[in-house]
Amino acid sequence: MTISLFLLLLALGAFVGVMAGLLGIGGGLIVVPALLYLLPFAGIPTEMxxxxxxxxxxxxxxxxxxxxxxxxxxxxxxxxxxxxxxxxGVIIGGFVGANVAEFIPTHYLPKVFGVIVLFLALQMFRSIRSKSTKPMPSSPVTMMYGTGIGVVSSLAGIGGGSLSVPFLNKHGIEMRKAVGSSSVCGCVIAISGMLGFILHGYNVENLPQYSIGYVYLPALVAIAMTSMLTTRVGAKLATTLPTAVLKKIFALFLMFVAASMLL
Structure with missing residues (x-):
């Protein structure tokens, strides 16, 4: 871990924090591709x-x-x-997703990630164009949706905001509350999914130094240091900026990420 690499991760965390507060995403759609590019510079083998x-x-x-x-x-x-x-639902789904990821061959995971991100981009485009709303489903059905969101989110290393925000907004939850509620659920998905990856990586050989299971602590610390400070900026912007325009920009970004993963 060089100083220049650490500074890049600090900048990544600052950007992710703003987007997390603004759109209710956890930032995984940005962090995963960025880490895939940066981790080899820290001497981490591509196969893991x-x-x-x-x-x-x-x-x-x-x-x-x-x-x-x-x-x-x-x-x-x-x-x-x-x-x-x-x-x-998201607690159960998050843990299940981490277990499923363990059985997918490593060289297929970027492709799986790319397909999921492409789906999320299309979902975000649809949520912008759709004006109709439905009432929230019953409690058991809502829990089932949560399980599905948890599985997909953990499998893609994301907090689920790109799924849960359009889902909630479609069912009559105003945008700012959809974003805020998604942030709470995203934190829980991440805890569940992370524990699954720690357990599966605990006895894996040749992991980089300063790792707990598959979690690489130097990158985690760098991203967390700045993202904690910038989420409040995004949360305040969420009530003032035109979210529809920002979602269009972010959906285009998702398309770019999906294309880079698939190609």
């Missing part, structure tokens, strides 16, 4: 870089989504019904 990127991304999301959730709670941007009934 995807698992380390996913696990470290989830660990960083605990900080970014947790900090974002606290800021949104202070601003009154959290719907407690959503949190109550999505939470059990």
């Amino acid at each position: 870089s995807m698992h380390i990127a996913l696990a470290t991304s989830l660990a960083s999301i605990i900080v970014t989504s947790g900090s974002s959730a606290m800021n949104h709670l202070k601003l009154g941007n959290v719907d407690m019904f959503v949190v109550k009934w999505l939470m059990p």
Whole structure:
């Protein structure tokens, strides 16, 4: 871990923090591709870089989504019904996703990630164009949706905001509360998924120094240091900037990430 690499990770954390507060995402869609590019410069073998990127991304999301959730709670941007009934599902789904990732061959994981990100980009485009809303489903159905969001999020190393925000907004939850509630759920998904990756990586040989399972601590510390400070900026912007325009820009970014992973 060189000084220049550490500075790049600090900058990455600052950007991720703003996006987490603004759009209710955990930042994994940014962190995973960035780590896949940066980890080889820290001497980490490419054959284990995807698992380390996913696990470290989830660990960083605990900080970014947790900090974002606290800021949104202070601003009154959290719907407690959503949190109550999505939470059990995302806990189960997050752990299941981490277990599924362990059985997918390493060279297929970037492709799986690319397909998931492409799906998320299309979902975000659809959420911009769709004006119709439906009532929130029943509590058991909401929990089932939470499980699905947890599985996909853990498998992609993300906090789930790109899935949960469009889902909540489509079901009549106003945008700022969808973003705030997604931050709370994203933190829980990340904890569940990270624990799964730690358990599966605990006895893996030749992991880099300063790792806990597949979580690479130097990268985690660098990203967390700045993202904790910038989530409050994003949370405040969420109530003032035109979110639809920002979602279009971010959806285009997702398309670029998906293309780079698939190609």
